[in-house]
Amino acid sequence: xxxxxxxxxxxxxxxxxxxxxxxxxxxxxxxxxxxxxxxxxxxxxxxxxxxxxxxxxxxxxxxxxxxxxxxxxxxxxxxxxxxxxxxxxxxxxxxxxxxxxxxxxxxxxxxxxxxxxxxxxxx
Amino acid sequence: xxxxxxxxxxxxxxxxxxxxxxxxxxxxxxxxxxxxxxxxxxxxxxxxxxxxxxxxxxxxxxxxxxxxxxxxxxxxxxxxxxxxxxxxxxxxxxxxxxxxxxxxxxx
Numbered sequence: 001x002x003x004x005x006x007x008x009x010x011x012x013x014x015x016x017x018x019x020x021x022x023x024x025x026x027x028x029x030x031x032x033x034x035x036x037x038x039x040x041x042x043x044x045x046x047x048x049x050x051x052x053x054x055x056x057x058x059x060x061x062x063x064x065x066x067x068x069x070x071x072x073x074x075x076x077x078x079x080x081x082x083x084x085x086x087x088x089x090x091x092x093x094x095x096x097x098x099x100x101x102x103x104x105x106x107x108x109x110x111x112x113x114x115x116x117x118x119x120x121x122x123x
Numbered sequence: 124x125x126x127x128x129x130x131x132x133x134x135x136x137x138x139x140x141x142x143x144x145x146x147x148x149x150x151x152x153x154x155x156x157x158x159x160x161x162x163x164x165x166x167x168x169x170x171x172x173x174x175x176x177x178x179x180x181x182x183x184x185x186x187x188x189x190x191x192x193x194x195x196x197x198x199x200x201x202x203x204x205x206x207x208x209x210x211x212x213x214x215x216x217x218x219x220x221x222x223x224x225x226x227x228x229x230x
Contacts, residue, residue: 035219044210045159045167047219061218062124095166108214109157111169111178 001091002026002112004096012086016121020081022096022114029077030054033099034066035110036070036081038119048094049081053102063089086121093118125213129222137230138226140201146194146211155196155215158187161224162207170209171196203229211228 008020022034035050048072051058058070064083070080078097094117097110126149136142146156154174159167169178171187174194184199198205206229211222 044224045221046214047217047221049153050217050219059217074134100172104217106214106216107155107173109169109172109212110159110167111172113166113168116166 002098003100004098004112006094006096006117008121009094012123013123014087014121016086017082017084018086018119020094020096020117020119022079022081024077024079024098030074031102033102033104033108034072034079035097035099035104036079036094037072037097037110037113038090038094039116040089041086043092045095048093050099050104050108052104057104059104061122074082075083075097078102086119088121090119091121124218125152125216125220125221127211127213127222129209129211129225131225132223133169133226133228135230136201138201138203142198142201142205142227144209144211144227146189146196146222148192148215149212151191152189152213152215155213156187156189157212157214158196158214159210159221160205160207161210167210195217198227201228201229205229 036048039045067085069082097113098109158171161167175187208224
């Protein structure tokens, strides 16, 4: 069974930084692209970032581009989301999700998702 | 960005009913349309991929249809465990956007 476990969520002040981690098990990790998807309380999901199997071509939503950086370490079966200049509107549950194959291109879906980690940006 | 619009935003139905949720894309997305089910306090779970394909563990009472810009999710013979919020999502073009969700309550 594929499992994804996120960690690193916390309460942080506006302008602060945070690094989220997601560790995978039950799969050949370097066969798959990965994504981060967030969901603000009471809202629908929002795709944040995606990365290819080899760490190439990370893509970002406009709302986070230039502030967030996604990376991966295949030796540790992990992906990361480095978040800087955090804003109140970044408050959300952050989920990592496996993509369909090794790339982040079209015809990908998110399956499975981790349990999520909560990021709260507040003074 | 491709906008995804779901209707209705919420609905209430009885066990055994047939329920249909619509999803419209702001431009053609071919068959790059997927559905998720989310229960309170849980992560979304893939329900249908590529318009009409079910993962192995999803019951056959869930069906998907559509093409281009208009898509539907139908739940035949509603069961109590089908309550939750349903989201459509396009993966035709980044950013990969979701609909605003349809909350399904069981009467």
